[in-house]
Amino acid sequence: MDFNDTPEQAEFRKTCRKWLEDNAKLKSGNQVEDFANIDFLQAGKDWQKKKYDAGWAMLHWPKEYGGIAASAIERIIWSEEESKFSVPRGIFEIGLGMCGPVMMEYASEEQKSRYLPPMAEGSEIWCQLFSEPSAGSDVAGLRSKAVQDGDKWIINGQKVWTSGAHFSDYGILVVRHDPNLDKHKGMTFFFVDMKSPGIEVKPIKQITGGSSFNEVYFTDVVIPDSQRLGEIGDGWKVAITTLMNERLAVGDANGADAEEAFKWAKNQDDSGEPLINNKSARASIAEWYCEANGLKNTKLRTMSALSKGETPGPEASITKIVSANKLQDIGNFGIDSLDMAGMLKPDDSEVQSFHNAWLGAPGLRIAGGTDEILKNVIAERVLGLPQDPRADKNIAFKDIPSGNS
Numbered sequence: 438m439d440f441n442d443t444p445e446q447a448e449f450r451k452t453c454r455k456w457l458e459d460n461a462k463l464k465s466g467n468q469v470e471d472f473a474n475i476d477f478l479q480a481g482k483d484w485q486k487k488k489y490d491a492g493w494a495m496l497h498w499p500k501e502y503g504g505i506a507a508s509a510i511e512r513i514i515w516s517e518e519e520s521k522f523s524v525p526r527g528i529f530e531i532g533l534g535m536c537g538p539v540m541m542e543y544a545s546e547e548q549k550s551r552y553l554p555p556m557a558e559g560s561e562i563w564c565q566l567f568s569e570p571s572a573g574s575d576v577a578g579l580r581s582k583a584v585q586d587g588d589k590w591i592i593n594g595q596k597v598w599t600s601g602a603h604f605s606d607y608g609i610l611v612v613r614h615d616p617n618l619d620k621h622k623g624m625t626f627f628f629v630d631m632k633s634p635g636i637e638v639k640p641i642k643q644i645t646g647g648s649s650f651n652e653v654y655f656t657d658v659v660i661p662d663s664q665r666l667g668e669i670g671d672g673w674k675v676a677i678t679t680l681m682n683e684r685l686a687v688g689d690a691n692g693a694d695a696e697e698a699f700k701w702a703k704n705q706d707d708s709g710e711p712l713i714n715n716k717s718a719r720a721s722i723a724e725w726y727c728e729a730n731g732l733k734n735t736k737l738r739t740m741s742a743l744s745k746g747e748t749p750g751p752e753a754s755i756t757k758i759v760s761a762n763k764l765q766d767i768g769n770f771g772i773d774s775l776d777m778a779g780m781l782k783p784d785d786s787e788v789q790s791f792h793n794a795w796l797g798a799p800g801l802r803i804a805g806g807t808d809e810i811l812k813n814v815i816a817e818r819v820l821g822l823p824q825d826p827r828a829d830k831n832i833a834f835k836d837i838p839s840g841n842s
Contacts (some may be wrong), residue, residue, distance in 0.1 A: 441662065442514075446510060446511070446514060450514045450517075450518060451513055451611045451705050453493075453514060453515050453518040453519075454518050456491060456493065456518060457518055457521075457522050458492075460487060461484075461522040461523065461524050462519060462521055462522065462523045463523065464521060464522060464523045464780075467525065467561075471573055477525055477528070478528060478604060480525045481525040481526075481527070481528035481529065481559070482528070482559045482560070484524050484525055485529055485557075485558065485559025486558055486559050486560070488502060489557055489558040489559065492505050493515065494512060494557045494558065494559075495533060495537070496512050496515055497509065497511075497512045497558045498537075498541075498553070498557060499706075499818040500550060501550070502541075502550070502553035502557065503553060503554045503556075503557030503558060504557065507775050509737075510737070513736065513737065515731075517684075517741050528559075528562065528601070529546040529556075529559060529562065530563055530626055531563060531565050531600055531601060531627055532556050532561075532562055532563035532564070532605075533556060533557070535565055535609070535679050536556070536563040536564075536565065536607075536608075536609050536628075536679075537553065537556055537557075537563075538678065538679075539609055539626075539666060539675060539678055539679050540552060540553060540556075540609075540666070541553065541676060541680075543626075543666035543675060544628075544666060545663075546797060552607070552628075559649075561606040561607060562601060562604060562606055562607075563605055563606070563607045564599055564600060564601045564602045564605035564607075564608040564609075564610065564631070565599065565600070565608065565609055565679065566596040566599055566602070566608045566609065566610040566611070566629070566653060567579075567596070567676065567679075568596060568597055568598045568599070568753070569581060569594070569595060569596055570595060570597055571599075571839065573803075573807075574806065574807050574809070574810045576611070576676060577593075577620045577621050577624070577673060578620060578837075579611065579612065579613060579624070580594060580613060581593065581594025581596065581612045581613065581655065582594055582612060582613055582614075583612040583613065583614045583625055583627075583660075584614075585614070585662070585669075588661065588662045588663075589660065589661050590614075590625075590627065590659070590660045590661075590662060591657055591658070591659060591660050592610070592612055592627075592629075592635075592655045592656060592657075592659075592660055593655055593656060593658070594612065594654075595652065595653070595654050595655070596610075596652070596653040596655075596656050597641075597650075597651075597652050597653070598641075598650045598651075598803075598804075599638075599650065599651045599652070600649055600650055600651075600804075601647070601649065601651075602631065602638045602651040602653050603638050603640050603648070603651050605616050605631050605632055606630070606632070607628055607629065607630055607838055608628065608629050608631050608653075609626070609627070609628050609666070609679065610626070610627045610628065610629050610660075611624055611625070611626050611627075611672045611673075611675070611676045612624065612625060612627070612670075612672070613625075613672075613834065614669060614670070616833065616834045616835040617833050617834075617835060618718065618833060618834065618839065619669070619830075619831060619832070619833065619834065620829060621673045622670055623670065624670070624672025624673050624677040624754030625665060625667075625669050625671070625672045625833050626665065626666045626667050626671065626676060626678070627664050627666060627669060628664050628666060629658070629660050629664065633657070633658050633659070633660070634659075635655060635656045635657050635658040635659075635668075636653065636654070636655060636658055636840070637654040637656070638651050638652070638653050638654075639651060639652040639653075639654070639655070643796075643800075644796055645793060645797055647707055647795045650800075664824075668737055674831060680805060680806065681751075692764045692767075692768070692790070692793065692794040692797065692798070693764065693767045693790050693791055693793075693794040694725070694729065694767065695722055695725035695726045695728075695729050695766055695767070695772065697767070697790065698721075698722050698725060698767050698770055698771065699713070699726075699776070701725060701771055701787065701791075702718050702719075702722060702774070705766060705774050705775075706799040707774070712774055713828075718770070718774075721766070721770055725763055725766070725767060728759055729763070731759070732759055732760055733758055735752065735755060736754065736755055736756060745838050746804075751814050751815060751818040751819050752819065754806070754811040754812075754814045754815050754819075755815060755819075757805055757806070757811060758802075758811050758812070758815075760801075761801040761802040761808075762798070762802065762808070762837050764794050764797075764798040764801065765794065765795060765798030765799065765802070767791070767794055767799060768791045768793070768795030768796070768797075769790025769795050770791070771788065771790070771792075771794070771795075772788075772791050772792065772795055773788075775788065779791075813825060
């Protein structure tokens, strides 16, 4: 297969690069330094708005929702070029990468017209409300309740590890409406205004020093039935659509990369010689470079499916596993290269970049399914191996033994 640009693709790449050169700065090779002393949230909104106004925000979306109906390969070309520039990314990954596709597939035309353009523009931020204290890797074990009351639903329960909930305007939510059904059949899916009465958001302090994750409490929160996505009982089906897109989005994990590790190794001392002369360091950097290119080509297949209107398949699990583990390994490499000094967090912003990768990557290895869950997905759905035995099949959710019973 030829992965070189066609003349048309080369011209599109040139157009992308020209606009980016006129509107952003090339990366310095140090992402922490690039974003020092700025309001990252506002900077992210400003950059998203600038892209939206110029037609670059969501290239593959239909024009009526803020896109330009670009092809899958054009989307990849834009992503490759944007990644070379120092621009704030990550704030909109959940909304645009997970919530947007679900709204595109299940919302009414009126709702799409109302919610998708502001999402693409960056004026409204969305979050995903899935995980609970008793439902992490096994999302279908969730216990938050939805009780129908005429043309509305009353929601009670707790979500946890919700990224960006503290600054989000809306969220997508899966809850249990009938505990008498099988655990995968008794769920229903909604979108919710995060400013609704009864919603309380509590940020979680992380080891990185930040608070990007949150606990979210629902106390008699009222959601109109018009904000239900899919049929009653289709919650798991809609959730799977979200999770597949999440694994694809997390597969684009931002942070220290092979290029940054290479530049670091050329300048870092190792017993009187540059670290790049160390055979082990060279082998690691080469491996990360190969993984990065493997990820790129794997995503071509996924983007091809997306361009045909398909949901990302189980192959997205491969992208997510490799990307998150690669990020953690690169962070560990940078810290180890400093010996004991690597355990500190000095003012050196280059070192902070490796610290952030090392401390943040474990969260990415959990988001969208842990490594272990995704390896099971790959084994069963890609390789066709037998399923793990399950004791909770074909019984009502309320009859499944738990630590609370």
